[in-house]
Amino acid sequence: MKTRFYLRKSTKSYSINFEYRDAYLNIRLRTSTGYSILNSKSWDDKKEQLKLPSSVPNAAEINTILSEAISSFNKFMLVARESEVSELSIQKFMDQLFKKKKHVSTEIDNVQKRTLIDYYEWFLKFYSENNSPYTNKKLTKGTIKTYRSGLTRLQEYINSKGLNKFSFHDCNRDFYNNYIRFLTEKNYSKNYIGTIIQKLKTILGYAYDEGIHSNNEFKKQYFSKLTEEIDHVYLSIEELGKINSLTLTDDELDNIRDIFLIGSFTGLRISDLLGLLKKSNQIYVQDGYKYFSIRQQKTSNSVVIPLNSIVLEILKKRNGKLPVYMHQNLINQHIKCICKRAKITNIHVLRRTEGGNEIEYELPKYKLVSSHTARRSFCTNAYKSGMPIQDIMAISGHKSEKVFMNYVKVEKTENAKRIAKHAFFN
Template sequence: MANITFKLRKPNANTQQLIYLVYRFGRNDKLVYSTGLKVLPRYWNTEKMRVRNLVEALGKEAINERLNLLFSASENFCIETKAKGYEVTKESLKNFLDVFTGKTKSVNENTFHGFVEAFLIRNKERTNPNTGKIISYKVQQEHKRTFHYLQEYERERLNGKQLDFNDITIDFYSDFTAYLQSLGLALNTIGHKIQTLKVWLNEATFKGINTNNQYKNQRFRAVTEQTDSVYLSVKELEQIYSTDCKSERLNKVRDLFLVGAFTGLRFSDVTSLTKDNIKGSTISIEQHKTGKRVAIPLHPIVINIWNKYGEKLPKQISNQKFNEYIKEVCKLAGIDSIEQKNITKGGFRVRQSFKKYELITSHTARRSFATNLYLSGFPAISIMPITGHTTERAFMRYIRVTPEQHAELLRKHWIDSGQYMKIAK
């Protein structure tokens, strides 16, 4: 296989050099993997990519035999991977070579633990079947956290016994969720853990590794509840826009947040905007999460921010840092009204009070966009393609509209339609 070659790190050196296995992925990408073997460059045959058959080349037979094994194993791995319909990637080939050379232990995917460990490794190159794009870092971290909680559960509740597929029963579900509640996790957080567990089990079932289908029982469900997430009114957004944070770091976060609040784009889409996405006075972008193209007119505030940075936006920072900084921004802007939040935590319904800025995250921008448009009388059916909601029911759960605001919308409708005037006559 021409894609696999062996090269020396420094072919013209006078000292022993490491031999590297090189696998090329097209013209511009390659995996360079250390075999751990060394040879003096003068004993190396560049054309044959093996140690020369010279008396003074000590250990040549052992080195060449090892190189032959590495070549054959790598070649067979690539052939078998492609035959199964998978793509050979740098990550998958490196993981295989790590196991083959003994750098890491092989895992038995026929066990639950072995399957999940292998799944977590493949997660770095796994694609979303709906979009064809690599699974996001956030989702990858959720999978790792879920496995961590399962391992903690095994230590605490099973005296260290490892779960296997046949152990994932309705009784396990009840005990595992009770354990997570005892840790004080919120109901939605527990729901995410169960949903992730079901992703693993679906994959293992599809591959014929798991035959226990109790996880498909309707009682084995990822329970969720509607959260009391906040939104920012147009007035509050303008208040933030007019606030000078006296810090370049915070001003950049403020501006990115406002772009999200006046476009409805997710944080990952906002930070990936380029000139190519601007068509006249409209943003046209394929959303990272859904793969669907949306077109959004440029709001005056977005235009000002876009021009401020020379027809681009500030560089992306981690979502964690963004959420930390945007709270500082909103505190400086005086977004400090007292908000009540209900949450199921540790199995109990708890009501807590917060200053509003404490509840602001990157996602608040998107929720504010949808809520403000709806309250202005803009039809939900026209907002949904931007937010990605496929049903009006899901959209109405997403936005934050109080009963009083619904009443005001109805009153406005009666006034605009002239019904108040008819009654007055």
């Protein structure tokens, strides 16, 4: 006796079927479980169940139902064989077996009939509550905010064109060019437009893999993310020293200063740094050295970070405790004031493309400092000190050298001087 669950392809989906075979009695019976999926990639042929994590809603619950159904069927067959139950009775039991089960929708309700906007909305809701099959994580609040911004821009474009609906198949070369032009005319920066395009490509990719549409234009080279290198500021070791030496009588400013300095000498993302402040016992000692050990929210990587003298001074000042948690917005608001008081006021020239034109801003450096400047400062200062890139990346958690180098802000002439000291040029 053999039983199995398998997929049966229909026009737009795959139904999950149940089969019973008995070679001795020459019986082969089949029935539909009542569940269907849009993409066969969501199914595990070996385990005969839905893959987990999955883009299929309630996948774990469906797997449980299938497992319970097999158990019920096996119990039935133990009695059926002894009682010589007819083939018709077995088929009837099989048909009734799944009708009794609680209905769980395995599809995005009529999603193949919906618009791209509908899927975009579903994507944000579903993956904020369920793990992605690609990253094995839920969307973070920050990521959702970026996606939501992309959805708003797309809706604005659709409304500007007076379109009643916008489908996946409308995403072609003409759309791409018109959308870029629309966003450019809104005076958005080139990198922001690139982010909007990148999120749209992700949405189109998920829907494509789920079999919701067959338009592969988003995979072509022209449908690319726009990007440009921006000369963001970082703070040198000397400038960080000025901040550390400041006399701050205000407890809130002192707390923000210490948070920023810890970020500048650990390379932690602000989300991980603030998460660290919410917990206790995050410091451990080994062979006389102190470390932070955390699991990064964005990448799920575990990193171990040695604590330098400035971080240790901060801990000593606070009787071994970390600074008090403060919201990122509050840190961004006050760190500029702290930098100004530390006389980090030299003019910084910032160039970027807005509205299709290169714009040049000349601003006092302190006005361009934010919580993220701390991580950029760590990467740049560590790189300039001669620390091997792989060692820095082991601390910062960057997965690729290309992404890491985007954080390093070193002038070409300065970089050439560093390289010139290598034995190869001596």
